[in-house]
């Protein structure tokens with residue numbers, strides 16, 4: 001699948017299969033995220049097999065199911081255009097995921113914020 005087809009096919013998915021992402025895909029995603037972090041100065045991180053982040057009322061209300069893998073878009077507050085960078089590089093990663101056959105959904109509200117804070121502290 002090329003980028004144009006990924007753009008055409010990509011849509012938000014909130015209900016996922018109860019299947020792990022393959023090691024090959026995890027490794028490819030980590031490599032893409034690493035390159036994007038180098039280019040952007042962001043500190044994005046792939047988190048796998050973590051059921052807690054979307055096991056909160058808001059996420060169930062938002063109809064998320066089996067969402068156990070996610071990419072945390074993390075930036076230092078000192079980066080003025082961090083939201084623009086997160087949007088640009090986040091979408092780049094989302095489209096790369098689509099080309100691997102992995103569905104995604106942008107989320108800024110319906111997830112467990114406490115878990116997000118934990119990740120931020122670890123960064």
Ligand SMILES: Cc1cc2nc3c(=O)[nH]c(=O)nc-3n(C[C@H](O)[C@H](O)[C@H](O)COP(=O)(O)O)c2cc1C
Nearest residue numbers: 010011012013014062063105106107108109110111
């Ligand atoms: C920055 C951003 C944050 C979003 N946050 C949430 C969210 O917290 N929960 C949610 O269910 N949808 C959220 N959405 C909406 C979906 O990700 C998506 O854009 C919308 O459902 C449209 O679907 P489509 O991507 O298939 O066009 C957010 C979208 C964006 C761009």
